[in-house]
Amino acid sequence: xxxxxxxxxxxxxxxxxxxxxxxxxxxxxxxxxxxxxxxxxxxxxxxxxxxxxxxxxxxxxxxxxxxxxxxxxxxxxxxxxxxxxxxxxxxxxxxxxxxxxxxxxxxxxxxxxxxxxxxxxxxxxxxxxxxxxxxxxxxxxxxxxxxxxxxxxxxxxxxxxxxxxxxxxxxxxxxxxxxxxxxxxxxxxxxxxxxxxxxxxxxxxxxxxxxxxxxxxxxxxxxxxxxxxxxxxxxxxxxxxxxxxxxxxxxxxxxxxxxxxxxxxxxxxxxxxxxxxxxxxxxxxxxxxxxxxxxxxxxxxxxxxxxxxxxxxxxxxxxxxxxxxxxxxxxxxxxxxxxxxxxxxxxxxxxxxxxxxxxxxxxxxxxxxxxxxxxxxxxxxxxxxxxxxxxxxxxxxx
Amino acid sequence: xxxxxxxxxxxxxxxxxxxxxxxxxxxxxxxxxxxxxxxxxxxxxxxxxxxxxxxxxxxxxxxxxxxxxxxxxxxxxxxxxxxxxxxxx
Numbered sequence: 368x369x370x371x372x373x374x375x376x377x378x379x380x381x382x383x384x385x386x387x388x389x390x391x392x393x394x395x396x397x398x399x400x401x402x403x404x405x406x407x408x409x410x411x412x413x414x415x416x417x418x419x420x421x422x423x424x425x426x427x428x429x430x431x432x433x434x435x436x437x438x439x440x441x442x443x444x445x446x447x448x449x450x451x452x453x454x455x456x457x458x459x460x461x462x463x464x465x466x467x468x469x470x471x472x473x474x475x476x477x478x479x480x481x482x483x484x485x486x487x488x489x490x491x492x493x494x495x496x497x498x499x500x501x502x503x504x505x506x507x508x509x510x511x512x513x514x515x516x517x518x519x520x521x522x523x524x525x526x527x528x529x530x531x532x533x534x535x536x537x538x539x540x541x542x543x544x545x546x547x548x549x550x551x552x553x554x555x556x557x558x559x560x561x562x563x564x565x566x567x568x569x570x571x572x573x574x575x576x577x578x579x580x581x582x583x584x585x586x587x588x589x590x591x592x593x594x595x596x597x598x599x600x601x602x603x604x605x606x607x608x609x610x611x612x613x614x615x616x617x618x619x620x621x622x623x624x625x626x627x628x629x630x631x632x633x634x635x636x637x638x639x640x641x642x643x644x645x646x647x648x649x650x651x652x653x654x655x656x657x658x659x660x661x662x663x664x665x666x667x668x669x670x671x672x673x674x675x676x677x678x679x680x681x682x683x684x685x686x687x688x689x690x691x692x693x694x695x696x697x698x699x700x701x702x703x704x705x706x707x708x709x710x711x712x713x714x715x716x717x718x719x720x721x722x723x724x725x726x727x728x729x730x731x732x733x734x735x736x737x738x739x740x741x742x743x744x745x746x747x748x749x750x751x752x753x754x755x756x757x758x759x760x761x762x763x764x765x
Numbered sequence: 766x767x768x769x770x771x772x773x774x775x776x777x778x779x780x781x782x783x784x785x786x787x788x789x790x791x792x793x794x795x796x797x798x799x800x801x802x803x804x805x806x807x808x809x810x811x812x813x814x815x816x817x818x819x820x821x822x823x824x825x826x827x828x829x830x831x832x833x834x835x836x837x838x839x840x841x842x843x844x845x846x847x848x849x850x851x852x853x854x
Contacts (some may be wrong), residue, residue, distance in 0.1 A: 703776065703783065704818070704828055707837050711830040712812040720777035737777060765809055 371670050373742030390715045390751045391541035392667075395534050395562060395692050395722070397590035401645070405589055408644035412637035434625065434639040437646035438595045442579065443570045451596040451629040452639055456561045456660035457484040459596035462629055463557050464488040464528065466604030467578075473525040475657065476554070479504050479726040480533045482538070485559055486726065489528070498526075505730045509680075510687060511540055520552045527554045531563040533726045534682050537664065537692030539567065546575035555602065563583055565649060566660050566744075568688050571597050577600070583638070586660075586690075593638040596629070604629060615702065648664045659745035663752055664691025667743055670756040671672035671695060676763035680731050680738060694733070697763050702736040705762065709739070713758040717741045766796055768852050771845070774837070784845060786836040792817075792829055803827065803851060821848070 391399050418430060418495035431452065443508065453459040465488060469475065475489055475498045492498035501519045506512045508724035513528075520527075527549035532539045546556040558576035560569045565586030571579045576597075583593030598604055610631035624626060671693055672679045680694040697705060706719035720737040721728050728734045741755060767789040774783040777836040797817050800806050804821030825840035825848060838848065 701826075701839075703839070704826075704839075707828055708809075708812070708816050708830075711833060712809070712814045712816045714813065722777075761812070765812075 374500055387709075388714075390713075390747075390754055392741040392743060392747070392751075392755055393716050393718050394744040394747075395585065395690075395740060396718050397584050397591060398565070398586055398673050398744055400588070400746055401590070401641070402588040402648040403578070404644040405641045409590055409637045409641040411639035418636065428645060430636060430640045431634055434643035434646070437643050437650070438597075438739055440650065441564070441569070441646055442597055443572060444597060446600065448625045449598050449600060451598060451626045452634060453580075453594040453596055454592050454638075455584070455594040456580055456582035459582075459594045460484050460557075461488050462561060462596050462604065462607055463482070463578040463580055463598075464492070464526070465607050466629070467526050467527055467555050467557075467602075468605050469498045472496060474499055474501060474522045475526045475528065476501045476503060476516070476519040476522070476524040476549070477528045478530065478540075479730045480530050480535070480538070480559065481528070481724065481726070482510065482530065483723040483725070484561070485528050485530070502726070508544065508687070509536060509538060509731070511545075516545060517548070520548060520554075523552060524549070524554045526557060527530055528557040528559065530559040530561070531569065532567070532690045532692070533564050533693060533724070533727060534722055535694050535724050535740065536731065537562070537668070537689035537694075537742075538681070539563070539688040539690060540578065543574040547643055550575055550577075553643070562690050562692065565645075565653070566657055568657075571599070583642040583645065586744070587642070587645045587649060588746075590638045590641035592635055593642040598625065598629070599712065608632070656745035659747075660691050663743035663745070663747045664689060666694070666749075667691070667741060667752050667755060670694045670752075671741075671759055674756070674760050677759060678731065693741045694731075694738035696738055697742070697759065698731065699765075701760060702739055705739045708762065709758060713754075715741075715755055715758055766790060766792070768849065771849070782841055782845075783837060783839045786827075786838055788834045788836075791832050791834045794831055797829075797831060800827065803848070823847075 419576055435447045435450045438450045469492055479502055489500050493500050503515045503519055504512050529542055531542055542558055549556050555577045556575060557578040560579050560581040563569050564581035577599040579597040583589035584591040606621055608631040612622055612627045615622050668681055671677055676698045678696045702719050709715040709717055718740045722740055728737055769787045769789050772785045774785050777854040800819050804819045807818045817829055819827040823844045825844040827836050827838050829836040
């Protein structure tokens with residue numbers, strides 16, 4: 368039996384932190400705590416009489432319209448009718464990918480950084496002969512391969528779908544430049560902003576995105592089951608879901624006008640009330656929050672990278688921008704074991720495995736086990752970051 | 766210490782062989798030390814909540830935290846069957 372050395376003073380300090388509650392570093396999966404006002408807004412929506420927004424007999428202010436306007440404000444777009452409210456990022460991405468009308472092996476350019484919420488709809492279309500997917504890999508520095516992207520554009524893609532930031536390494540992509548090139552080649556551009564909305568400025572008009580999809584429960588710290596899709600004015604997406612809208616009920620056809628065009632059925636009123644509250648909070652505090660989140664992420668990334676025995680998968684050396692996501696492995700420890708010991712022994716909540724981004728893990732050489740992913744938000748304190756660094760350091764020398 | 770139930774733990778990988786073993790009471794340091802009969806026991810006493818790992822034959826790995834009443838166990842079906850037989854003794 369091996370018993371490691373006793374470091375009682377540090378143990379006491381970490382025990383004190385653990386006693387204060389878990390340290391939440393799983394914000395790339397779901398932002399927590401929720402933004403101030405979210406829980407109360409959801410509660411009010413559930414406890415109050417249903418508003419039935421947009422339906423005949425609706426009473427009072429329309430919380431759905433209010434949420435839609437908040438999303439438009441976040442994205443800096445002039446017309447809120449171009450915002451489709453969804454039940455999450457995957458829903459929004461599916462509306463976009465299936466809605467652009469890909470047929471007969473249409474070329475789609477995407478990247479190895481993508482989440483399965485982009486990859487699986489594309490592979491589904493590829494399997495049915497509607498799309499042919501060209502995958503752009505990484506360059507030696509861990510960014511997307513510029514030359515390969517230029518080569519792919521020569522195939523005249525119908526759609527270019529790129530994540531704003533990797534959910535594995537946190538690397539932010541220069542989507543404005545890539546989308547400009549894509550649009551020059553005639554493609555529709557789709558931005559997956561799952562890791563950046565609320566953490567980084569997401570402005571479709573500035574980054575040349577025709578479509579922007581994101582969930583409400585990650586960087587915006589709103590409720591799960593909410594999200595949005597921005598659709599550029601020049602685009603008419605095909606309808607995937609049709610049904611009741613509360614308007615034009617006499618017609619057999621689903622309304623063609625936005626946003627009803629892409630919304631069917633009863634909306635998630637309580638969730639969207641919560642998302643509106645999160646967006647209202649971001650409108651007042653977003654700048655400070657984003658700065659805090661970036662600072663926490665940089666601090667964590669730099670300090671973990673300096674620990675001997677820790678392999679962190681990042682690209683800070685070349686000055687690339689990142690969101691607060693750090694992936695790592697520690698020599699001598701299985702990845703899933705690290706997740707267990709960080710949570711149960713150190714009180715640090717993180718995520719292990721492939722993070723639904725299998726091609727990215729293959730590209731960075733971590734496909735066999737995945738990585739431990741620590742992801743920050745503007746709510747994380749310096750003490751929490753210090754405790755996480757301390758824990759990883761102790762695991763590395765255990 | 767009685768094993769109450771075994772739950773398959775789903776994760777990212779196909780064919781994952783990780784299970785959670787739930788016991789009727791928390792594992793004490795004394796009880797943990799007895800796990801050395803199963804394989805090589807490593808006990809991390811200086812962690813905020815002491816962590817232990819047992820590496821047994823055939824790649825079986827048992828992991829837990831002192832004071833908690835569950836394990837995470839990684840291994841093939843045959844090794845899980847062996848472990849459950851050992852625990853039943």
